[in-house]
Amino acid sequence: GDSVTQMEGPVTLSEEAFLTINCTYTATGYPSLFWYVQYPGEGLQLLLKATKADDKGSNKGFEATYRKETTSFHLEKGSVQVSDSAVYFCALSGSEKLVFGKGTKLTVNP
């Protein structure tokens, strides 16, 4: 079945550091890919998405490119802020349902 593997955390960075969270997937067909973010005590929010190969999703300085050849959707941000501290989930959808990775906790220190 479809699955998502993302790098295990936790990840701890200093403010203004570069962020990469790796995500790879296994799926039949051509799924859509997502990054969701969960701030402490809240539900998940969509951060960005891409619906076809080579698409780049971007939002709030975060970017991820749908790479079909490497089945990857790595999340990047050039300069993280303390307010980016959260848990990040990679997900795919080949249907109405989402398949989530296990999440990566990011802590950004001042």
Added chain:
Amino acid sequence: DARVTQTPRHKVTEMGQEVTMRCQPILGHNTVFWYRQTMMQGLELLAYFRNRAPLDDSGMPKDRFSAEMPDATLATLKIQPSEPRDSAVYFCASGLGDTKGGTQYFGPGTRLLVL
């Protein structure tokens, strides 16, 4: 700013008691999902509905969990009887039911503790 709402936000109960969690999806959304989040298992899909009809509840323990949509503005998840292993955060999400690529909008969750 349309949001999914969930009540209660927190619930502490004793083993064996019935627990009912409620969700109001975003108006106009025709698909509703129930998830459970724990440290050990991460996010698990329990059930989902389209146009109020249950499409998949294979993630739910059938003997004690039930999910319904009495109307388009209310989804419920019941646990009877509750057990300590049911302690988790339960999220409701709604969407427009796109075949793929559709965004799911999550509520703030119900944090359940069963003693």
